[in-house]
Amino acid sequence: MAEQSFQTLGEFIIDKQDDFLYSSGELSRLLSAIRLASKVVNREVNKAGIAEIIGQAGNQNIQGEDQQKLDVLANEIFIEALSQREVVCGIASEENDDFIEIKTGNNAHLSKYVVLMDPLDGSSNIDVNVSVGTIFSIYRRVSEPGQPVELRDFLQKGVNQVAAGYVVYGSSTMIVYTTGNGVNGFTLDPSIGTYYLSHPNMTFSETGKIYSINEGNYIKFPQGVKDYLKYCQEEKDDRPYIARYIGSLVSDFHRNMIKGGVYIYPSTSQSPNGKLRLLYECNPMAFLAEQAGGKCSDGFQRVLEIEPTELHQRVPFFCGSSKMVEKAEEFMRNADNS
Known part of the structure; x- marks a missing residue:
């Protein structure tokens, strides 16, 4: 051969x-x-x-x-x-x-x-x-x-x-x-x-079975994130989803792109602006995700459209399979309006 x-x-x-x-x-x-x-x-x-x-x-x-x-x-x-x-x-x-x-x-x-x-x-x-x-x-x-x-x-x-x-x-x-x-x-x-x-030609599936988030911070999360996690864990339709969290952004993103999933690092009561850096963590990952058919936002707006104001600026980060990110955004908007 x-x-x-x-x-x-x-x-x-x-x-x-x-x-x-x-x-x-x-x-x-x-x-x-x-x-x-x-x-x-x-x-x-x-x-x-x-x-x-x-x-x-x-x-x-x-x-x-x-x-x-x-x-x-x-x-x-x-x-x-x-x-x-x-x-x-x-x-x-x-x-x-x-x-x-x-x-x-x-x-x-x-x-x-x-x-x-x-x-x-x-x-x-x-x-x-x-x-x-x-x-x-x-x-x-x-x-x-x-x-x-x-x-x-x-x-x-x-x-x-x-x-x-x-x-x-x-x-x-x-x-x-x-x-x-x-x-x-x-x-x-x-x-x-x-x-x-x-x-070659790596892509995100439209949806997946994996959600990646540090649930140890659950009590500090915004209500929209808490509501989305309950949705992920609910026994209904194709759920519950599988929780997988490594704690290395690159590794979590890479797995989710290959297998389908969403990565979330939201704001918390201690870090109201989030913890990941916009310019050298979120923006490059968002560019990759969109080029692979995925989606990235801060929970409300497209990450790639955020106007940076400082070198080490932090933002909340929702990234991965497009339908999973959109569902998380829906929970964020509903909680924000309640």
Whole structure:
């Protein structure tokens, strides 16, 4: 039997380059930098248990969260890889208080792109060997190339994204990304260090059987979310649904896209604006979800239409199979009007 032929991520990027509105080769180099950095982070994640790179780093990030050693390392790896390709003029990361202006290379000031990222989503799970990930979002700058990058280059609505994706470091390592022409997934063959197209044209089913939420916070949830959870657990029609919650956004999203489901991280009485960050968590996932036929909202409006006002802005997040998100929104609206 003939051996099956797989397309590599590098080949796919080159083949699809002309599908991109601003095709000039720069975005391809940028995605190649992310590919390289993900391999290095994958190596570090997989040796975390035998190297002294697990546990807390002794610092807190801008959100007041304890930084893990791998958070810091992954952040450095991605910044280094992105800085060397002379296609990025600025980077914003969950791990940094402010954005970083890239000055490396002769042409860095002429670069057209900015990257926002969560370099190691779910890193608190590293110590217990649970899947973690990287999330990235790419925009064309709005300020004039040749000038220093500005905050407004990062404070763009999600609809302006030119590419977004994530890496999941799990039982296998995958890159899943979109440039606005569907969603494709690539699995790393660790024996030769190459990503191969393994999940072409990924899509959300219209509905599913899985709901993902931290029910331990139930008492703090808005009434609409409580009502929706009761609906999910009701024995009627195709319900009850199945509760599945990992605690790593990338992993929960990835499972729900493949199997059908909804992920919810709502506002709470303690976090009235939600906890997930709009620019480097919610927007890229919303872009991916919509490109895969799913839906994302803050419970009332489309996430990609939210006007950002600050770099580390938080929003409530409802994302996944379209009919499940719409049903959750219905409960939110009804509770809000009662």
